[in-house]
Amino acid sequence: MNCEDVEHFEIREVLRCILHTILFHRALGLVRPKDIDLELFEITYVQCGDVELERKIDEKIDQFIDRVEKHPNKKNQICLSFYEVKNKQATWFTNKVERLHWEQWYINLNVAQHPKGHLGKSHSSKVVVDPGDIATEARSARRGALESSLRDVLFQIIRFVNEKKDHVPPIPNLEGVSFPYEITISSSSDSAFGMDMFKRMLQTGHPTMLS
Amino acid sequence: MDLHGYPQAEHGRFEQILNQFLLKSLHIILDSRVPANRPSSRGGEIKKSDKWFNLALGDRPAAMDSLSFWNRSLMEPMIIDIILVQESPNSSSTDMFTETVVERWIVQYDSQRSLAPQIGDASYKKTYKKSIILLRSVYSTLRLLPAYKAFRKQSSSKQNCNFEINYKICSFSSPFSREEEESMKKYSFTPVDAQQGRLSVSVIYREDLSDFNLDAFVSCPLEIITDYVGSLLTDPMRAFPSTSSEKSRPTSFPIRGKQSNSSSPFQRPHSWTSGIHRDVSTQQSQPFSGSPPLYRSPSFSRLRSETAPMSIPHPMMARSPRYLSPNLSDPSRHSLPPLSPRNTKYDPSSHESSSGIRSVRRHDSLRAGELSNTPINVSQKLSRDAKEDSGRFSSLLSSSSSPRVGFSRSSSRLSFQDDFGDSDFSCPFIVDDVDPPDSQTSFLLPHSLNLDGRNSSDVSSQTSSTAKKSQDAAVGALVHMLRTAPPLRKDSSYYTSHSSKIEIEGEVGAASEFFKPRKTSDALEELKVYKEMKDILLSKSGARVAGKENTGT
Numbered sequence: 001m002n003c004e005d006v007e008h009f010e011i012r013e014v015l016r017c018i019l020h021t022i023l024f025h026r027a028l029g030l031v032r033p034k035d036i037d038l039e040l041f042e043i044t045y046v047q048c049g050d051v052e053l054e055r056k057i058d059e060k061i062d063q064f065i066d067r068v069e070k071h072p073n074k075k076n077q078i079c080l081s082f083y084e085v086k087n088k089q090a091t092w093f094t095n096k097v098e099r100l101h102w103e104q105w106y107i108n109l110n111v112a113q114h115p116k117g118h119l120g121k122s123h124s125s126k127v128v129v130d131p132g133d134i135a136t137e138a139r140s141a142r143r144g145a146l147e148s149s150l151r152d153v154l155f156q157i158i159r160f161v162n163e164k165k166d167h168v169p170p171i172p173n174l175e176g177v178s179f180p181y182e183i184t185i186s187s188s189s190d191s192a193f194g195m196d197m198f199k200r201m202l203q204t205g206h207p208t209m210l211s
Numbered sequence: 212m213d214l215h216g217y218p219q220a221e222h223g224r225f226e227q228i229l230n231q232f233l234l235k236s237l238h239i240i241l242d243s244r245v246p247a248n249r250p251s252s253r254g255g256e257i258k259k260s261d262k263w264f265n266l267a268l269g270d271r272p273a274a275m276d277s278l279s280f281w282n283r284s285l286m287e288p289m290i291i292d293i294i295l296v297q298e299s300p301n302s303s304s305t306d307m308f309t310e311t312v313v314e315r316w317i318v319q320y321d322s323q324r325s326l327a328p329q330i331g332d333a334s335y336k337k338t339y340k341k342s343i344i345l346l347r348s349v350y351s352t353l354r355l356l357p358a359y360k361a362f363r364k365q366s367s368s369k370q371n372c373n374f375e376i377n378y379k380i381c382s383f384s385s386p387f388s389r390e391e392e393e394s395m396k397k398y399s400f401t402p403v404d405a406q407q408g409r410l411s412v413s414v415i416y417r418e419d420l421s422d423f424n425l426d427a428f429v430s431c432p433l434e435i436i437t438d439y440v441g442s443l444l445t446d447p448m449r450a451f452p453s454t455s456s457e458k459s460r461p462t463s464f465p466i467r468g469k470q471s472n473s474s475s476p477f478q479r480p481h482s483w484t485s486g487i488h489r490d491v492s493t494q495q496s497q498p499f500s501g502s503p504p505l506y507r508s509p510s511f512s513r514l515r516s517e518t519a520p521m522s523i524p525h526p527m528m529a530r531s532p533r534y535l536s537p538n539l540s541d542p543s544r545h546s547l548p549p550l551s552p553r554n555t556k557y558d559p560s561s562h563e564s565s566s567g568i569r570s571v572r573r574h575d576s577l578r579a580g581e582l583s584n585t586p587i588n589v590s591q592k593l594s595r596d597a598k599e600d601s602g603r604f605s606s607l608l609s610s611s612s613s614p615r616v617g618f619s620r621s622s623s624r625l626s627f628q629d630d631f632g633d634s635d636f637s638c639p640f641i642v643d644d645v646d647p648p649d650s651q652t653s654f655l656l657p658h659s660l661n662l663d664g665r666n667s668s669d670v671s672s673q674t675s676s677t678a679k680k681s682q683d684a685a686v687g688a689l690v691h692m693l694r695t696a697p698p699l700r701k702d703s704s705y706y707t708s709h710s711s712k713i714e715i716e717g718e719v720g721a722a723s724e725f726f727k728p729r730k731t732s733d734a735l736e737e738l739k740v741y742k743e744m745k746d747i748l749l750s751k752s753g754a755r756v757a758g759k760e761n762t763g764t
Contacts, residue, residue, distance in 0.1 A: 025347045028340065032257065032267040033350060044354040044363075046347075154355055158348045162401040165341045171265075 005112035006146065011068065013038050014109065014150060015061045015078065017045045019183070021154055022080055022105050023057075024048050025161040028171045029178035041147040045154065050176040060183040067185055068111050076187040080105040082179045084169055099180075102167050225335045225406045229285050229320055231263045232342050232410060234275075236318045236349060237291065237380070241272045243353040244293045244314070245378050246366040264343045266350065274378070287382040288319030293358055294377040295423055310377070311423070312391070313358045314416045315384065322408040334406060341403040342410055348400055349412055357420045374423060387415070394419065689741070693734035 006014055017038060024033065027048045034049040047054065060078065068076050081104040085097060171178050257267040293314040299307040353359060358376075365376050387395065392415075399413035 021351060024351065025344060028265055028343050028347075030257070030262055030265040030267060035354060042360070044359065046351050046354060151355060154351070158351055158355075159401075161344060162348050165344055165401070165403075168340065168344070170336070171340055171343070 005110050005142075007112050008065070008068070010040055010146070011065055011109060011111065012061055013040050014146075015064065015107070016057060017043065017150065018107055018153060018157070019057050019061075019078070019080060020047045021045050021157050022161070023053065023177060023181070025158065026082055026103070026168070026179060026181075027053070027177040028168070029174040029176045031176055040143070041150060043147065043151060043154070048176055053177055057183070060185065064185050067187055068109075071187050072111070072113055074187040075108060076111070076185065078107045078109075079184045079186065080107070080181060081184070082181045085180060102169060103164075221335060222406070225338065226285060228335060228339055228342065229405070229410070232346070233285070233289050233318055235264050235266065235268075235346055236316075236412060237275060237289065238268055238271055239266075239346065239350050240291050240293075240316050240353065241274055241378065242268060243350070244358060244362050245272065245274060245376055246362065246369070247272055264339075264346045266343070266346055285320060286322060288317055290381055290384045291316040291318070292379040292384060294379060295358075295361060295420075296375040296377050297373060297423060311417070312387070313361070313420065314356065314414060315387075316412070316414050318410075318412050320405065320408055320410055321402070338403060338405040338410070345400055345403050345410070345412060352398070352400075352414070356414070356416050357418060358416065361420060361423075686741075690738055693738050694731060696734075 016036075020036070024031070024046045027050070032049040034047040035044050036047055037044050064076060064078055081101045083099040083101040086100050169179065261267045261269065292312045293316070294310045295313045296308050296310050299309045361374065362376060365372050365374070394417055395415050396418050397413060397415045399411065402409035402411035
């Protein structure tokens with residue numbers, strides 16, 4: 001997917017949108033859907049209406065943003081994976097809880113790198129105001145392109161979610177997010193990144209990489 | 212559905228899922244496309260019926276209440292058209308509306324005998340699980356498609372909308388023309404395998420809605436009516452605060468509107484009597500007959516209904532139905548002048564006999580000896596009243612429940628309940644779904660209200676004949692009527708029986724909280740209001756006449 005660079009201040013909204021959309025389609029317990037309008041884009045996405053979930057996601061996004069700040073030159077990735085807990089084996093050595101991941105989503109964001117001095121805190125919502133109309137036009141064009149990319153991503157998610165349904169385990173009788181999930185953040189240097197991704201893709205066999 | 216080797220229970224379960232799937236998908240689509248007049252109740256306990264597919268949506272939209280489901284075959288596709296209604300730019304005097312299908316949703320169960328039957332208890336469970344995911348996708352997609360913006364605009368700024376969203380549900384539909392198809396895109400959701408078939412949902416949608424100029428702000432080019440009579444909302448009219456605050460005021464209003472529509476010669480081509488169901492030919496094939504032909508949002512219809520007192524800040528538009536006095540949101544419909552049902556007759560130059568608003572104004576204006584061109588203007592306005600009344604009525608009805616088919620809510624609930632016991636399955640088999648029928652819908656819709664083409668002729672003949680008769684009645688008749696009949700109506704004969712009157716009252720009344728049964732005391736109060744209004748109008752026009760004389764000399 002051709003993706004535009006994401007500005008720092010857009011990261012939060014973009015990630016929230018994507019993560020919640022994925023979760024909405026995989027949280028198969030009883031939910032009361034909540035429509036959320038993005039502020040920066042004309043897109044409405046759906047949340048599960050679970051406060052705990054929202055909190056967790058925001059936490060992870062904060063972590064991601066921190067990571068991006070610390071390692072601006074690396075490609076940073078968020079991975080959302082759903083697993084099943086299998087076989088609590090109490091062995092002599094470990095009390096192992098095996099997690100069987102049945103679905104993993106990788107979200108890669110290219111965060112726009114700004115030369116120093118232009119941006120303050122990365123997650124501030126202040127837009128750099130360049131003099132002149134050209135910059136403004138360019139920015140709005142970029143914003144428009146990012147919005148349509150984001151919309152495409154959401155459509156992709158919906159498509160994937162529907163295409164592959166057989167592997168979804170039976171739904172436990174829970175409300176909200178019925179399956180255990182985890183969100184991990186990883187970043188790798190450019191060179192090794194591709195290999196990592198490739199490996200992961202081979203392992204999971206799931207074409208769910210969003211970049 | 213045949214039961215090739217399926218145990219009865221399994222088959223029954225599947226049918227139940229299919230039925231609920233259709234209902235749920237309809238619920239989702241209507242909730243996301245058709246602005247609701249009543250506030251959605253999201254808080255509180257989730258009803259058992261709402262727990263299907265683990266997607267709690269709140270109350271079903273009013274539009275669904277009236278749909279007759281029990282005679283729908285589960286095998287037939289459910290086709291939901293979302294229609295954008297706009298006033299034609301070319302229309303000169305009368306309002307011609309263009310209706311464009313912006314989205315067509317097709318939900319169906321494709322029965323394919325060739326599919327190997329899935330044997331085992333898990334089959335319907337898997338189907339259920341997958342359909343949960345499918346419905347979530349439908350829900351999200353509805354928010355990503357272009358029509359969502361239109362829906363949001365309609366919902367939020369009803370007053371400034373130059374369009375409306377209507378819907379139509381049927382089992383078959385005419386295919387799109389080639390031009391239409393070219394501008395539309397199709398999106399099909401991955402079907403869900405089910406017993407001997409597949410559940411599929413697809414949508415054909417118009418990608419580009421910029422042609423419709425949905426963002427246009429409407430309130431600009433308004434005509435000034437020179438014989439502006441005065442509004443309830445302006446000072447003189449504020450003399451009756453009780454009127455404006457009384458919620459029972461507009462009770463009969465929408466009904467009048469409806470009448471006028473049927474009797475008016477200015478009937479719009481898309482009047483709700485003919486309806487959008489014209490391509491639903493037979494009763495049988497009209498399983499979802501519920502959608503009102505024109506689900507008018509209050510912005511369109513409300514405008515006209517409140518024309519009698521025009522609020523000064525917004526000069527009345529003789530042509531377009533779009534103006535709206537700022538105070539006229541739904542709850543403030545009470546600020547309508549109490550419309551006198553009997554005064555419709557004062558309108559020799561106008562053919563519509565049924566708008567109470569018109570009648571009041573005409574009566575008074577004639578009395579005051581206004582200029583001769585007044586009646587014409589008034590009648591123009593009034594003709595709009597008629598249309599708008601009906602639109603408003605239809606809007607009200609659509610919001611409460613469309614009276615398409617005469618049936619009672621209790622019978623329609625057959626489909627909403629299921630007879631199968633609960634099980635080890637995570638889906639809510641509604642065993643004891645005993646939600647008491649809402650007050651909004653617990654009534655019988657009289658057949659006289661069935662505004663399909665079939666019956667409209669009956670209705671219109673009734674109304675026109677009585678309209679003519681009542682044209683000769685004077686204020687005394689009005690008083691009489693106010694005293695005798697609790698509900699205020701333009702033409703009492705519209706209803707074939709008293710009971711049906713009550714039902715209609717109940718129906719419309721139930722639609723929103725400001726419709727309550729009328730009492731004689733209410734009627735008497737209204738009479739007082741009329742008298743005061745009349746006095747004020749007289750004084751005003753007296754002053755005006757005097758003024759004219761002065762300038763003339």
